[in-house]
Amino acid sequence: xxxxxxxxxxxxxxxxxxxxxxxxxxxxxxxxxxxxxxxxxxxxxxxxxxxxxxxxxxxxxxxxxxxxxxxxxxxxxxxxxxxxxxxxxxxxxxxxxxxxxxxxxxxxxxxxxxxxxxxxxxxxxxxx
Numbered sequence: 590x591x592x593x594x595x596x597x598x599x600x601x602x603x604x605x606x607x608x609x610x611x612x613x614x615x616x617x618x619x620x621x622x623x624x625x626x627x628x629x630x631x632x633x634x635x636x637x638x639x640x641x642x643x644x645x646x647x648x649x650x651x652x653x654x655x656x657x658x659x660x661x662x663x664x665x666x667x668x669x670x671x672x673x674x675x676x677x678x679x680x681x682x683x684x685x686x687x688x689x690x691x692x693x694x695x696x697x698x699x700x701x702x703x704x705x706x707x708x709x710x711x712x713x714x715x716x717x
Contacts, residue, residue, distance in 0.1 A: 590700070597696045604690050605641065608670030609634045611686070615673035633673070641666060647705050659704050663694060 616629030643651045644662050654662050667690040675683020697704050 593696070594700050597693055597700060600689070600693045601697070604667060604670075604686075604693060607674070607686060608637055608641075608667060611670045611673035611677065612637050615677040618677050637666065637669065655703070655705070663690070663704060 612633040613630050616631070616633040617626050619626050619629050642649070644654050645659075645666060668687060671683040671687035671690070673683075674686045675681075694704055
């Protein structure tokens, strides 16, 4: 069970990085002036990161979502990543990325009964 949970968390981490990378690739490959591409390549990933930090980060989200709200967040977030890969790379890359997320979401739900996988008790920070 621990191996399956670890594998699901590892895939989730790779998919999170994939969303950010997809947003950057999309921005840097836009048609337009170089300034537009640079701004879009930097701002698009930052917007995705901000959204995840506010609502999606398992332990440190400012507004932690659960249940249907968590499902909606992940569909929007990973769906957005799939769209960026589909537009920037190929029409196959987006659906494959989204299918990987869907498989991971099913695995996390089967393991935990939730999309959020609990990794254990949070340790308080040590004071030096």
